[in-house]
Amino acid sequence: MAKRKTKKAPRRETPIDLDRHLPAQLMVLGGTIGRHAVREGARKLGLDLMEWRVIQVVGTQGRSTINQVADRLAMDRGGTSRAIARLDERGILSRTADAKDRRRSLVDLTPKGQALHDDIVRFVRAYRERLLRRLSAKDRDQLQRTMTNLIEEAGAMLAECWSPEH
Amino acid sequence: MAKRKTKKAPRRETPIDLDRHLPAQLMVLGGTIGRHAVREGARKLGLDLMEWRVIQVVGTQGRSTINQVADRLAMDRGGTSRAIARLDERGILSRTADAKDRRRSLVDLTPKGQALHDDIVRFVRAYRERLLRRLSAKDRDQLQRTMTNLIEEAGAMLAECWSPEH
């Protein structure tokens, strides 16, 4: 006989209700918001999503290293590096070598970049309003606080799974 | 004179606190969860993220058309079509032409696919637990309800911006 059929009864796992499964909800909504940002926002300013994010981060945090930029929004470092190179070429930001640590380069927005940042901020504020308009102020607050916790937790999980193997 | 400098005072927009800005938070967390799913889950089963999602949807909803699969998790239809073609070739799911409407093909999991689905469900349950372990049951409930509302809202926004132009 080729195989026992009685062994290891493959008892079905009860499926997941994807509409009420938080990780799925977060992936779906995060992805949708990203697509919105590209199609309605970034593209109209001649930017891709990575560039759009870089400008936001530098506009918000001020002079930053490339790693600081990448880490703030959990972006790939290689990609961030390239996005910054493009924005530099286009005169949207400037890079200065750090005298204290010559591995680093420090990134600032040029006036052109600041103008773009202002456009982005306006878009982003309006967008948030549109997205959240149905929620009470209380719900928004609660949601935002919970998200802060979860992001921290996700960071810890990434750290965990990088110590054993990587 | 080249340009007036007094006109159009470029008053700085006050920057955004990205750590407390919900759209940014959602993008960051959604992206991180997706990367987790790929690195810790899908890849170990020989799947990419699109395939992983397809199996979840079909495992949960049962026999579905390709559009139903794509729509449930807001995936690209082209990508979904290809993912399904690959899974079909590998014997993970099967496709049947719909007799009532020959444009459609109906997708089911094979036993091999059901086994994969079970693995995915186990991973996903454990992952959610790990991610949410610090939240009270009340917070989880609240969060999940709020997310349901927001996803609906995001759908409405997508619909809006598709009627005028597209």
Place this chain on the structure above:
DNA sequence: TTTCAATATTTCATTTATCAGATAAAATTG
């Protein structure tokens, strides 16, 4: 029925994202 618009799926071209080195400058250790 013929024609036209809508739907489901597929395919293709292109852009983005991701990962794994490579390089170079600190920081640390013996």
Place this chain on the structure above:
DNA sequence: CAATTTTATCTGATAAATGAAATATTGAAA
């Protein structure tokens, strides 16, 4: 101080996501 490790950045190959046709089929309207 030499040797080693860590950190910051960059680059290139590869994989994945996206958007715009192309195809086939259905349903509706004239």
